[in-house]
Amino acid sequence: MIQRVLVDGREHDRISVGDRGLHYGDGLFETILIRDGMPCLWDRHMARLALGADRLGLPRPSPSMLRDEAVRIGTELDHGLLKLILTRGVGGRGYRPPATPHPRRILLSYASSPSSDPWIDGGVAIRFCETPASVNSHLAGIKHLNRLDAVLARREWDDPEIAEGLMCDEAGSFVGGTMTNLFVWDGVALATPSVTRSGLAGTVRAVAIEAASRAGIACVERPVTRRMIEEAVGLFLTNARIGVWPVSRLADRLLDPERLPLDLLSAVRRTAHTPEWSDP
Amino acid sequence: MIQRVLVDGREHDRISVGDRGLHYGDGLFETILIRDGMPCLWDRHMARLALGADRLGLPRPSPSMLRDEAVRIGTELDHGLLKLILTRGVGGRGYRPPATPHPRRILLSYASSPSSDPWIDGGVAIRFCETPASVNSHLAGIKHLNRLDAVLARREWDDPEIAEGLMCDEAGSFVGGTMTNLFVWDGVALATPSVTRSGLAGTVRAVAIEAASRAGIACVERPVTRRMIEEAVGLFLTNARIGVWPVSRLADRLLDPERLPLDLLSAVRRTAHTPEWSDP
Structure with missing residues (x-):
């Protein structure tokens, strides 16, 4: 599945067994959608990477160098993912x-055909996970390599009909999905879990928050309770790969995606799927 | 510093860039002390590894195969560490x-000369860390590869006089040191942080708990407060590498190692430093 x-x-497919990424998860990553040979939300991915580097005490990588390397392997893809x-x-x-430190950067390209779009197909079915999300305010928000909580949560189901699982922290506050950010619509306003103690500040999450603001829809970052989700x-x-997934079923409860603020979702989806390069 | x-x-010093250990910290490790060409606490390390494999849903590795490989690279060391x-x-x-899954096992040997022993030199100076310990009950206790909290905590000081830093969780409950388990002596009994929400069930920690029981000294696994430590x-x-370190200074406060239950500490140290092989 890895393309290049x-x-x-340099073209390589191996790294030293001494790398701290392997020993401690001491590093960061970004998963970037490629469409028509161009990355989507490039500037946002670079900004989050810089934030993560600051948090871990790593020198910020040069965006122009990363851009050059992304062009080398990403433009071969019509549609796919670039993982940095x-x-x-x-x-x-x-x-x-x-x-x-002498940081190591690894760029991997994954080709994929644009899959059937649950957006068009009426939304996705999701579930609750039992694995708690890890809590650490110094690691929350950034996309670091310590992802065992998400791996164990994703192991909880095999059913291909279930697209995602929701995770909460030990105190029962919802953090998001294993690989996605969550938005809760009460008919008037949006809420999304804050990412100051756990969870990840997704690039498309930020797009959605900004789009809501522009559309005059209140969107609050706050602790999200089970009750808020159930009601x-x-x-x-x-997330960056999927863009936006409306939810049509959560565990046994059916939800009607048509009741979501669809204009907002369309705007988010459009932005998330628009290839762009920053000026070098 | 890596020997073999x-x-x-197979003799290699590289792994695939696709390894999940690198991508997500999806794996486990053990750091085993080698003395006189033989590993210390081998059975305990193997038991913890098996427990971690069960928790992550990995097939348990064969201890006899690991033993064979450990013999191949460990017995060349007079003194050092084996990292699995x-x-x-x-x-x-x-x-x-x-x-x-097709798990990958990596054995690394590190030669080292037995360094000066703070046990003999009157104890170590330690500090408090600001980086919180990550909380996740499904990951607590086992020695998994998600160690960014310890890495960031260890980045907090440069002073070579400071041997270790204490970490607490977001709620202020102490978890241990960045690489060690902590024992608190109130003059009558011992307390050590429980490892059900955070922290690591160290091999020498278990040795100490058992030795205390044999010596008729109460040792409670419980949440450890700042007040308990200050008083x-x-x-x-x-830990497995150091055995036992008495603390002679915590931040500005001097502590007298002579007031610790020294017979107990000697017994723990002896067990932690005794090379052993299990029967194959």
Whole structure:
């Protein structure tokens, strides 16, 4: 499924067993949608990566260098994904990072055909997960490599009809899906889990929050309770790969995607799926 | 510093960029002390690895195969460390693991000379960390590869005089050191942080709990508050590499290691430093 790989700009498909990304999950990643050979939301992905690098104490990678490398392997794809992994590289003693890290960047391209779109097909069925989302305010929001909570949550179901599972923290506050951000629509306003203690500040999540603001729809980042979800008029999910998924079923409860603010969702979807390059 | 490496039993120093250990920290590790060419606490390390494999849904690796490989690269060391990494290998789509994983095992040997022993040198100085320990009851206790909290905590200080930093969870409950388990001595009994929500069930931690029981010293696994630590008569730290470290200073406060139950600490240290092989 992996199409091509660049490790520090060179064609390679292996990395050192000493890499701190492997030993500790000491790094970051971005999963970028490619359409028509161009990445979508490139600037937002680069901004989140820079934020994550600051948080981990890694030097920020050069966006123009990443852009050059993304062009080298991404433009071969008509449709697919570009995954960028940035680790702290090799070195240090135990958990202690080297004083001057030599970060390693790995770009992987994955070809895929545009799959059937649940947006058009009437929404997705989702479930609740039992695996809790990890809580750590210093790691919340950024896209780091410590993703075992999502892996264990995704292991909870096999049913191909179920597209996603919702996770909450130990206190029962909802964080999002295993790989998506969650939006709850009460018929008037939107709520989405805050990402200050757990969860991920998704690129399309930010697009949706901004689009809601422009459309005059209130959207609050706050702790989301089970009750809010159970009483919701509608739910939708976002991430860079899927764009927007309306939810048509949560566990045993049917939801009508038509009751969601569809103009807003269309706008979000359009932005999430529009290829762009920043000026180099 | 890495002496030799075996990847799935073969001499290699590289792994596939597709490995889930790199992408998600989807795996486990053990750090095993080697003395006189033999591993210490081998059975305990193997037991914890099996527990972690069960928790992550990985097939348990064969201890006899691991033993054979450990002999191949470990017995060359007079003194050092053997690090064993077990990942879920390559495969799956996104967070979803493959139905039948092909785990990858990586053994690394690190030579080291027995360093000066803070036990003999009067204890270690430690500090408080600001980075919180991640909380997730499904991941607590096992030695998985999601260690960014410890990495960020270890980044907080440079002073070579400081040997370790204590971490607490978001609620202010102490979890242990960045790489050690913590024991609090109030003059009569011991307390050590429970590892059901966060933290790691260290091999030497278990040795200490059992040795306390044999010595008729109460040792409670419980939430450890800042107050308990500030009012402690003594503190000590454990892990597989160091064995036991008495604490002589915590931040600005001096502690007298002589007031610790030294017979107990000697017994723990002896067990932690005794090479052993299980029967194959």
